[in-house]
Amino acid sequence: MASVLTPQATDFPRWYQDVVAKAELADNGPVRGTMVIRPYGYSIWERMQAEMDARIKATGAKNAYFPLFIPMSYFEREAEHVEGFSPELAVVTHAGGKELEEPIVVRPTSETVIGEYMGKWTQSYRDLPLLLNVWGNVVRWELRPRLFLRTTEFLWQEGHTAHVDEADAAAFARRILHEAYEDFMVNVLAIPVQVGRKTASERFPGAINTLTCEGMMGDGKSLQMGTSHELGQNFARLFGIDYLDDTGTQQLAWTTSWGSSARMVGGLIMGHGDDQGLVVPPALAPVQAAVLLVKDQEGSGDAARRLAAELVDAGVKVELDDRVSTSFGRRATDWELKGVPVRVEVGPRDLAEGMVTLALRHSGEKRSVSVAEAAPTVAALLPTIQAELLARATARRDESTAEVKTVEEAVEAAATGWAKLPWDALAGDGEARLGRDAVSVRCLQRADGTVPDADDEPGLVAIVGRSY
RNA sequence: CGGGGAGUAGCGCAGUGGUAGCGCACCUGCUUUGGGAGCAGGAGGUCGAGGGUUCAAAUCCCUCCUCCCCGACCA
Known part of the structure; x- marks a missing residue:
């Protein structure tokens, strides 16, 4: 029988495209970078949503909806945030047949609008923590789209929370990371993600800390499948998320945000797929x-x-x-x-x-x-x-992960998988040296695999690889 | 934005001046069905757009448009 798909070993990206088409998951949309999700692909996403939604709600977060359109001025309040997102913003300048007084941004993420409303809703420490989640679509103008992995419009879930203090915010960001994201990815997707902390250069624009779940794909590259951010008091300060504490003193809240997207469908394809096509774990499968x-x-x-x-x-x-x-x-x-x-x-x-x-x-x-x-x-x-x-994916990941000591060895290992490298070995210009070979630090972990609280803890390990 | 390609049937392509073709897919019928079935018949095209050359243009010339691939960011 003639093979239906381009073999993975021949051309992995083409294999991926073949699977998306032949398994009837998605089509390209009419505007570059947009995606039509077909019924079978959407049924997989619906299963992901259902499993994630239950885990998110179990942490106490409640679903809400915020608008697609955001005033440009909201974005401009946070310098890093606007700098990070401005290259990918889609901006509405005309509507109703005339030019708008103030341009409107199509949301690339909702920290700013949600911040504005959190500010209205939090007056007392009794209003905190405020735990919100939104299911929706966002737009980030992409130059190099790939179905599910990087599209201009994509479906996702974004959670936003406000807390009385830094410790509570930090704990919640970790709770989502482990109890919602990691648990879903390991036990439903059967993808053994590495959870850890992003380096400063890979951090979300406006965050003081970004945590991530990284999955290894069939070609050894890394896919960021979910992130959870501590936003410190940056957004609280700019959007007035404050409250009176139990002594009657005005305090600024501490906020978090966290997201996961239909990119996970891409992770599913590349995490388990083979030359015969997609392999869907039973716990996820819309058709078992x-x-x-x-x-x-x-x-x-x-x-x-x-x-x-x-x-x-x-x-x-x-x-x-x-x-x-x-x-x-x-x-x-x-x-x-x-x-x-x-x-x-x-x-x-x-x-x-x-x-x-x-x-x-x-x-x-x-x-x-x-x-x-x-x-x-x-x-x-x-x-x-x-x-x-899960056992098979774990074995493959472990076989494709090398423990190394130098930047050069890390780059070499990244050709086929991940490298675990002492974070100290990247001091100075280490990340830039990796970058020259399209390799990056996917996350930092402690020696025992747990998530560090700071990137200057002694003895940290950098997980290094190529990424999507 | 810099470099390189390509626009012909739903998809993939051939067609270097003589009026439109192949594979897959699609429709109808018959025979099939234990790993992408076979045969027969059929439908489907402003050849990206506009202009020019010519008796004649998918083909040659000019202009424009669009898309794709490779270099800086990102769930």
């Missing part, structure tokens, strides 16, 4: 099992429908594929491209023996089970597959 009717003869159609119903009853997300006017091979390939964890192949040959065939996407394994055992077997397999995917 496809019941594939080989041909509708000798009652196999009825058997397939019955089996699909049994799978639903067993709590499995099922899709019945009885489009027998399309060849079996074509349909099997399509489900494989879409990364559906289990295919249940139902045909007269097996049914004559009282059996059906299960095909596992992640391993390529096929096994025969009796019709009666099929539904419970599939239901029981899903957690096993989930665990195997």
Whole structure:
């Protein structure tokens, strides 16, 4: 059979584009950098949203919505913020048939508007912490777009919180990082992210500290899959987020912001995909099992429908594929491209023996089970597959991570994966030297892998690599 | 913004002056269906736009537009 996709080893970026197209995830939009998310791609994003939303709400944050349009003047209040974002702003200068008095920015992020309203809403320490989350779209004008990974408009979640003091803000930024982001990525996406602290040069514009989750992709490059920022009192000062404390003294709040986006779909593709296409972990999959009717003869159609119903009853997300006017091979390939964890192949040959065939996407394994055992077997397999995917991704990441001592060795290791390098080895112009080879510090960790509180703690380790 | 390409059917492309073609996809029918089925028939085009040369332009000339790829930022 001719291969459907460009092999990863031949051209990884082209493989990625092929998967996006053939698995029917997305199309390019009419305006450069925009993206049309197709139903299957969107169903994956909806599953991500559902899992993330539950984790975000579990921290006490509540969903709200803020406007797409932001007055330009809001941006100009914070020097680093405006400097960081101005090259990628889309600005509305005309509306209603005339030129506007003040240009309006299409939000690239919402710290400023949300700051303005937090300022209105916080008067007493009893109003704090104020924990908000927004699901929406943002626009950052991109020169080099790639579907899901970097598009001019993208879907995301941005959380914004205000706290009575620095310690509470710092704790919350870490809580989101671990309990929402890391937990989701490890346990649902089955991607073993490295969590750590960004260096000053990689920090969010206007933040005093940025924390990150970095996943390793199939080509050894790093993908930033979620970030959580401590904003200090920068935005509180500029937008008047203050309150009276329990002694009646006026105090400035401490704020955080944190975001994750549909870029995670790109992480899913490149984190688990293979030359046969996407591989979706069962905990995430919008379709966990496809019941594939080989041909509708000798009652196999009825058997397939019955089996699909049994799978639903067993709590499995099922899709019945009885489009027998399309060849079996074509349909099997399509489900494989879409990364559906289990295919249940139902045909007269097996049914004559009282059996059906299960095909596992992640391993390529096929096994025969009796019709009666099929539904419970599939239901029981899903957690096993989930665990195997995480184990496999973890092993691959560890094999592709080298412990090194010098900048030169780090650059060499970054050709195929990550390097762990003593942060001290990058003192002075180390980051600039990495940058010349398109390599950067993805994050800093303590020797035990935990997240540092400052980048001048002794003995820190820099995780270094190429990135998306 | 600097350098390099490309615009012809939904997608990928061929077509160096004689009036539009191939592969895939699509539609109809028949035969198929256990890893992208076969055969037959069919539909689909202001050849990026405008101007010029010519008996004749997808093809040659001029102008414009758009898109893609490589160099500085980013979820």
